[in-house]
Every structure is written in C-alpha cells, then in structure tokens.
Amino acid sequence: MKKKHFWVIGILSVVLFLLVPTFHLLKTKLGENDQEEAIKQGYTNDASELNLTKVDTIIQVPTGKQAIESQLKSVLKYAKENKLKISIAGAKHSMGGHTIYPDGIVLNMLPYKHMELDAANNILTIGSGAKWEDAIKYLDKYGKSIAVMQAFSSFSIGGSISVNGHGWQKDLPPISSSVVSFTLMKENGAIVNCSRTENQELFKLAIGGYGLFGVILDVKLKVVDNLPLQFKYLRLSTKNYVSYYKKYISGNPDVNLVFGRLKISDKEFLEEATLNFFVKTDAPIPPLPNQKSTETQRLVFRGSVNSEYGKRLRLDLETGMNKVSRNTIYSRNDLLNDDVSLIENKDNSSTDLLQEYFIPERNFNQFIEGMKPILKESKIDLLNITIRGVHQDKDSYLNYARENVFGFVLLFNQKKTEEQEQEMKKLTNQLVTVALKNNGTFYLPYRLHIDRAKMRKSYLQADSFFQLKRKYDPGELFNNKFYEHYK
Ligand SMILES: Cc1cc2nc3c(=O)[nH]c(=O)nc-3n(C[C@H](O)[C@H](O)[C@H](O)COP(=O)(O)OP(=O)(O)OC[C@H]3O[C@@H](n4cnc5c(N)ncnc54)[C@H](O)[C@@H]3O)c2cc1C
DSSP states (O other), X not given: OOHHHHHHHHHHHHHHHHHHHHHHHHHHHHTXXXXXXXXXXXXXXXXXXXXXXXXXEEEXXXXXXXXXXHXXXXXXXXXXXXXXXXXXXXXXXXXXXXXXXXXOEEEEOTTOOOEEEETTTTEEEEETTOBHHHHHHHHHTTTEEESSOOSSSOSBHHHHHHHTOOXXXXXXXXXXXXXXXXXXXXXXXXXXXXXXXXXXXXXXXXTTOTTOSOEEEEEEEEEXXXXXXXXXXXXXXXXXXXXXXXXXXXXXXXXXXXXXXXXXXXTTTTTEEEEEXXXXXXXXXXXXXXXXXXXXXXXXXXXXXXXXXXXXXXXXXXHHHHHHHTTOEEEHHHHHOOOGGGGOOOOTTEEEEEEEEEEEGGGHHHHHHHHHHHHHHXXXXXXXXXXXXXXXXXXXXXXXXXXXEEEEEEEEEXXXXXXXXXXXXXHHHHHHHHHHHTTOEEOTTSOOOSOHHHHHHHOTTHHHHHHHHHHHOTTOOBOOHHHHHXX
C-alpha cells in the first residue's frame, strides 16, 4: 500500500472511531423528550411511572418533632372518622404502589429530616424523611459515613428501612443490621420505641414492613468512619465468580465496598463478569465534591437502551474508564453519594424497572444458567445486571436473606404499553421460578407481577406477617397496593 493511502485510511479510521460513538450519543440525546410528565392534581405515582392513582389528599408532614406528632395524630383520627386509608411515602422509588392507596391519604414524609450525631457512640438520630444524601453530607463534616445503604443515595431513611434495603458494603446484612432503634406512631396515635429489646416484635415487623405497622419517625442508626478507598477491578469468567469473590473480596479484610457486573451484550452473554472493589488505604481522604458531572455517563447508559451497539459501546467505555481509574482514591462518602439521576430515563414512552433475586452461593452458577435462555428470549430490554454479596439478616420478619446470598439486581427498560406489561409479567414469573428452584427469594419493592401463592413459596412467613399486620392494625388503616395484592 502506498504511504499516502495508509495515512488516509488511518485518519478515516480515527474519524470513524470517534464519530460513530459521538453520533450514537447525540442521537440518544436528541431522542429524549426531556420533559417530566406532570402528575395531575389529586393524583400520585411512583418510580415505575405505571401507578398513576387518584388519592384523597397528599399531606406534607412538618419538619419539627412536636408538630409532626400532633399533625399525624389528627390525620389518623380524621382518616378513621372518614373511613380513609393512609399510605406512607418517602422518595417513592418503590415500583408497585407501595406508597399508594386509591382515594386514600398519602403522608409525604420527606420534610421530616432532622439529624443529630452522637460521635462518641457512632449513632446518628435522624428523621425518617431524610434521604441518604442529606445524611452523607452531614456525616462527612464529622468524618463519619453510613454503615449500610443502597447503591444510590436518593432514598429516604424510612423507605429504606421499610423495604430493608441492602447495598454494596462488603459482606454485610441489609440495613436492618445498622438500625439501633426507631420510634413508631401506631394506628391509635401512640408512639412507641422499637429496638431489639423494646417492642421487639414491632421492630422486626416494621423493618421490611412496607409501611403497614405505623409511621416510622425518629431513627437511631449505627454509623462508621469515612475512609479513603482505592479502586480495583478484575475481569473474570462468570464461572469463577464465587471462587474469585472468596479469594479477593471476602479474603481481603481491607476491601470495604464491592459490586460485580455481568456482561449483557450478545457476545458472551452473562459469561464474563467484572468485580469492582474499593480497598482501604493510608492516603488522606479526598473532600466530598459539591456536584458531580454525570451527563456523559448517563448518556452512555441511555445509549444502551434497545441497542446492541450501545451496549457494546457502554461496555468498551466502562472497561476503558476502569483501566484509567484503577488505583484512584475516593472518599467512601463520595462513592456512596450517587443520585438516581445518573441513569435517568428521559423518554416518556418507556420506563426503567428493577428486579432482584437473592441466591445462595451454592446455586450461583445454576441460577445464571437458568436465567440465560429466559433473558435472551424475552422482548423486554435488559440494561444491567449487578451482583452484591448480602449476608444473613437476623432482624427483619419478612426476611429475604435467610442465609448468606448473592443479590442479582436486574434493570430493564419497558415500553409503557399493555403488550410490554404482559411480557414483563411473563418474564418476572419465569425468573422467580428459576430463583425458587435455586432456593432463592425475590425482592418485594418492585412490580406486583407475582401472585399471592407464588409469593408465599418465596416468603414462607408471609401468612403470619399479614396476620400480625391485622393484630397491630385491625382496621387496616395503614394500607397500600402492596398489601392489597399480597395479603
Ligand atoms: C434506581 C433504583 C435503584 C435501587 N437500588 C437499590 C439497591 O441498591 N438496594 C436495595 O435494597 N434497593 C434498591 N432499590 C429499591 C429501593 O431501596 C426501594 O424502592 C426503597 O423503598 C426506596 O426508598 P424510598 O424512600 O423511595 O421508599 P418509598 O418508595 O417511598 O417507600 C417504600 C415503602 O416504605 C414505606 N415507608 C416510607 N417511609 C416510611 C415511614 N417513615 N414509615 C413507615 N413506612 C414508610 C412506604 O409506605 C413503602 O411501603 C432501588 C430502587 C431504584 C428505583
């Protein structure tokens, strides 16, 4: 080849190499409506955007302790007199109407977000409407951090306790393990303190209790030290995930945060994985950034929706970024403080929906093998699968981690059509069947596509859980679509 031709081909390749992804991301951006659908007056919805429901009233709770107690007592009395049900809402990121009862009263708990740290005992007292992001910013000033929380910081404390969330803190049980105590307003307006020694039954029931036992008000949480953490990552065959996890993660006491990710592009679908982990170092703790610029990351993620090219591009870019950022030092608080807007869907015709399965280590590979053909065949677009190790939960009643498990978090994009809704229902039922075959459980804050009987195969304690609901709340004052579906 002539030297001149070589240069032309070289330049063209570089231009194409840069142009094609740029064009793809631009197309993604231009395809977005970028206008949040306004919720009609008198209605509410949740993160699924599939639960638009007319309600009687939405009540913003006040910020002060005495004010909230007296307001809620009056609301409870009013609701009983007028035969109205009450649902409780935090950040509304649950997806099955867990915060909604048709024609009921909704309590918006978000304004109730006071915080006080007992630094000597590492205990944070916090209003249940506060979000993790509020708590992280507050704790950062004292060199402290949240012990256990979800992968994003946009959730409220009350909502997180009521689903008993879990996160990517290494080998820890769900949030329950970090709850020291909380006060709970019961259906009769009485406020009781719940802990492992006081009102133990209510403590167990309200953690993962989906707002059915009363309003959680003031929470005492164990907190930990903020730390400088260095990023590491490994690429591995999925088959070796558990053995690598044991050696490099469980076996290394310096690992503090960790998540795995499965490859979801067509080539080697679910056969390759990455382990992304953060190790304690002696370096100074970097300051918490005021703002993070996440738009490029968001667009790369959104560009993977319904696009095999976009899925590969995302994988290549993330792999490249992992190489560049390997060994970078972050503060623990910075790593925990990600907003859900990082993956925000700005296309009004579709919505992103999560599912999660908790599988014992011994069945890790069989579960993946079982999921593979189902996911490949489904018409629902799979966007992401991450894996977290969740240790046995000894605190909550409606427990999903009955032994040490791996949590598989699946994110899908669904069109807002009846056809896709039915397709999602089919997919969810197939995946739950695979989870059950592998002695696993499914997570309850998401869509209500599983029927009562099948739910009870996963949650053997469901019948007694709902009986205890009626013991503590005989008039079923605290109510929502989750309760109506599964009770
Ligand atoms: C993008 C995304 C990522 C997620 N990642 C994770 C994850 O990594 N790990 C995980 O475990 N989960 C995860 N989830 C699920 C999430 O943890 C739950 O949806 C959680 O409920 C969110 O908190 P919230 O404040 O939005 O709760 P809401 O949806 O507002 O409420 C959830 C439940 O709690 C009840 N409730 C709320 N506040 C109170 C209160 N003060 N007193 C009594 N009951 C109350 C409600 O009635 C409802 O039943 C994710 C969800 C999304 C959308």
